[in-house]
Amino acid sequence: MSLEISNFAQSIGGSTIVNMRRKADAIARSGIKVIDLGPGEPDFDVPAPVADAAIRAIEAGHSHYIDPRGLAELREQVARFEADQHNLTVDPDQIVITTGTFGALSIVSRAVLNPGDEVIVIEPLWDPYRNVILLTGATPVGVPMPTINGRFVIDADRLAAAVSPRTKAILVNTPWNPTGRVLTRQELIAIADVATERDLWIIVDEVYSEIVFDEAKHISIASLGPEIQRRTIVTTSLSKSFALTGWRIGYCVAPPALSQVLGRLNHYTTRGAASMVQHAAIVALADGMQHVERMRLEYMQRRNIIVSALKQIGGIVCPVPEGGFYAFPEFPENWGDSTRLSDLLLKDSGIIVTPGSDYGTCARHHLRISFATSQEIIQEGLSRLQHALAGRLIGE
Ligand SMILES: Cc1ncc(COP(=O)(O)O)c(C=O)c1O
Known part of the structure; x- marks a missing residue:
């Protein structure tokens, strides 16, 4: 050996x-x-009230194992936040608290991908997605998008043409790193149409959802209707919007049957995000928007x-x-x-x-x-x- x-x-x-x-x-x-x-x-x-909440949680002795899906109170707060900010109606049981978006992507990819599967990824692409997919034995299939006056836009025909019998999912990122685009309703519907027609999962990374400018509005693809929501898994975190990158706190939102599996995967991978950080995240999501x-x-x-x-x-x-x-x-x-x-x-x-x-x-x-x-x-x-x-x- x-x-x-x-x-x-x-x-x-x-x-x-x-x-x-x-x-x-x-x-x-x-x-x-x-x-x-x-x-x-x-x-x-880190916003002061969020830091204070973490300190209070430590002082209160919140230092033990918690539910691997995340604190019930935090999952309830996430459900309220998604409803208020993104018009997305979800039950707290559909939410799993993770160690940032990376933690969410890691369990989501393991939950839906088998070795040999393909995942359509939209280029320009935040490169770590490739390794997240490769770790499961699946293959990322990059589909380059065209530009109009220097702006990258979604071309759904190109996505549809890349779907093969092995394709299991389309991975979407909006707001879109590195392009600075926020996908429009029409672009999201076009992606959802391809996924629905070919019966694919949509994995969407919304980590920049609160950082949008001018007329742009972040639209959660899962909010576009029940047929889309039943095939969509949202991954996101508080890293960018609340300046909490090092705290490793995020979550995923998935259809009910899948969220049970995600809870178990969270248990056997990271065992969930740190308990005091989860207490602080409740304060961030409830009172941190200013x-x-x-x-x-x-x-x-x-x-x-x-x-x-x-x-x-x-x-x-x-x-x-x-x-x-x-x-x-x-x-x-x-x-x-x-x-x-x-x-x-x-x-x-x-x-x-x-x-x-x-x-x-x-x-x-x-x-x-x-x-x-x-x-x-x-x-x-x-x-x-x-x-x-x-x-x-x-x-x-
Ligand atoms: C598109 C995108 N997704 C996910 C992440 C990672 O986020 P997190 O800190 O929530 O794991 C980043 C960080 O750069 C990113 O740009």
Whole structure:
């Protein structure tokens, strides 16, 4: 017997952004101040009432095992939150509290996928979905979406064409990282039609649901009717909306029979989210919306700074982000591939941005610019970007 590491574990590659941060450390050591426009998490502190609630829960001795589906009081609060914010009517028994969206996706994929199954994933794609699916022995099938004036849109014909006899589910993300899109009712109906016609599960990741701007409105696909709800599993968390990424608290909402299975899977994987964090999540969901709103307004201001600065760079097309905290501008093809461009931007200008290629080849001429960082950092980063790109120092 040899001490082998599993094939799957060996196949997991490192993330580009982690590699870029390593390179950035070397650049910083040489005396250049690096500007990080890569973050995928809020830069805000945990809202004070939520932190206080966690401290109170610790002091009250909430330190024991709890129901692996999550605290009943929290599941009731989630049901109220989904009804109030997303017009989604669910019974608390359909909800399982998880260690963030990752925890939810992990049990949901195990609950519905068998080895050999296929899952349709929509590109540009938040890359971790691939490994979540591969872990179950199923295969992600990437379907690139087209752009209209630089904005990625859902093309349901392409999704339908990718369905095979092995397809089990379509995975949807709205608001959509990295594109900044919030899917419209028509786009969601078009996806739901494909799923209904071909009898597929819809797994929807709504982790950015509270961060939407202007006229955009987050619509929960499960709220579009009973036939859609019976095949939809929502995965989400408090990570982005309440600035709680490190607290690992999220949930999934599933049809009744499936939620029983999800509860058991939660038991035998993570045993659920930490009890004091679940107590704090009750306070966040019940009373925290003014904090969500404060952060949302700040994201919107930062977004506006980025969009107007990018407009001044010839050749770049930047659709106004509708939700989440990323701008996803497209640059001219003759500037090269985004991996090369982001490498040059780091080396020559000390700016970290995420290459669009990380999200699929259809985004190889895009860059993801995060506005989950201060206005000051954004101003500095954008002025360096303008300098590097406006003069076409790169790619010519
Ligand atoms: C689209 C998307 N889904 C899920 C997550 C992970 O969220 P959580 O902290 O809830 O596990 C992220 C984090 O970057 C994300 O961008």
